[in-house]
Amino acid sequence: xxxxxxxxxxxxxxxxxxxxxxxxxxxxTKPSYFFLTPPKRLARELRGAVVRSxxxxxxxxxxxxxxxxxLLLHLGMTGQLFAAGATxxxxxxxxxxxxxxxxxxxxxxxxxxxxxxxxxxxxGPAIFFRDVRKFGKVRLLEPGQSDPRLDLLGVDALxxxxxQLFAATRGRKVAVKSVxxxxxxxxxxxxxxxxEALFLAHVRPTRSAGKLTRAEAEALAKALxxxxxxxxETGGSSISDYVAPDGSDGAYQDERRVYAxxxxxxxxxxxxxxxxxxxxxxxxxxxxCQR
DNA sequence: ACCGCACCCTGAGCGC
DNA sequence: TGCGCTCAGGGTGCGG
Numbered sequence: 001x002x003x004x005x006x007x008x009x010x011x012x013x014x015x016x017x018x019x020x021x022x023x024x025x026x027x028x029t030k031p032s033y034f035f036l037t038p039p040k041r042l043a044r045e046l047r048g049a050v051v052r053s054x055x056x057x058x059x060x061x062x063x064x065x066x067x068x069x070x071l072l073l074h075l076g077m078t079g080q081l082f083a084a085g086a087t088x089x090x091x092x093x094x095x096x097x098x099x100x101x102x103x104x105x106x107x108x109x110x111x112x113x114x115x116x117x118x119x120x121x122x123x124g125p126a127i128f129f130r131d132v133r134k135f136g137k138v139r140l141l142e143p144g145q146s147d148p149r150l151d152l153l154g155v156d157a158l159x160x161x162x163x164q165l166f167a168a169t170r171g172r173k174v175a176v177k178s179v180x181x182x183x184x185x186x187x188x189x190x191x192x193x194x195x196e197a198l199f200l201a202h203v204r205p206t207r208s209a210g211k212l213t214r215a216e217a218e219a220l221a222k223a224l225x226x227x228x229x230x231x232x233e234t235g236g237s238s239i240s241d242y243v244a245p246d247g248s249d250g251a252y253q254d255e256r257r258v259y260a261x262x263x264x265x266x267x268x269x270x271x272x273x274x275x276x277x278x279x280x281x282x283x284x285x286x287x288x289c290q291r
Numbered sequence: 292a293c294c295g296c297a298c299c300c301t302g303a304g305c306g307c
Numbered sequence: 308t309g310c311g312c313t314c315a316g317g318g319t320g321c322g323g
Binding site for chain 3: 296
């Protein structure tokens with residue numbers, strides 16, 4: 001589940017592998033929910049394109065192409081963006097993993113989940129976009145064209161202030177966690193980092209957003225920055241599918257305090273962590289530390 | 292305006 | 308070596 005840190009780590013590591021190279025050939029799978037721009041058109045239009053820079057907005061990646069066009073990417077739930085030569089068992093199905101011997105270090109071979117393959121005229125490593133569940137997205141934007149998904153994004157979670165969180169939550173009855181997940185107030189936070197930040201800020205995820213105090217809003221902004229920056233430092237969280245562009249795992253999952261730890265003792269007070277569901281998302285909190 | 296929920300998708304894990 | 312079921316969840320869209 002790539003969230004801001006995983007997307008940012010991907011951006012930092014794949015940008016140097018992408019910028020300045022001319023796309024010579026594009027491979028795609030067949031039309032699906034994944035392709036906001038139909039795959040045939042995408043392949044045709046990307047041929048000859050050169051990427052100038054790679055930007056992150058919330059959980060979106062935006063590749064700026066020479067000439068002003070932009071390629072919009074979202075990794076969804078299970079998206080993996082990586083370079084040829086990457087090796088990781090996360091790039092294979094369980095079935096394929098089971099047939100591998102421990103000493104095997106198989107290179108990646110595009111499979112039916114590899115929806116985008118970019119080859120370059122320099123003959124160097126290709127770039128792949130693989131996404132098993134197809135919740136990811138790819139769209140080509142013409143010069144000056146905007147996308148409603150980007151236009152609706154709130155303040156980037158690394159920049160958000162307590163004052164902004166406080167103002168945006170006034171009059172809102174929904175659970176504070178729902179506000180964090182919605183992307184229109186704060187962009188980039190998903191299920192893992194919402195739970196982690198709320199834990200650090202001592203705020204119970206179910207709390208009505210409008211009841212946050214100024215101090216709690218400040219604490220929450222600070223906790224978001226702390227959790228997200230630390231995760232970026234450690235390479236993101238590799239819990240199920242996420243791998244960096246070289247195939248390596250992140251390490252933040254080892255520092256998780258609450259996410260997917262229901263039933264375990266709280267790392268601060270020892271109370272058994274409790275699970276609930278908010279907006280159809282599994283949610284874990286410490287009933288003692290978070291009020 | 293706001294809120295809750297169904298839906299898009301596939302694979303892992305589990306009970307029988 | 309099966310089969311059916313549930314769960315996982317980012318983002319969108321719809322009905323109340």
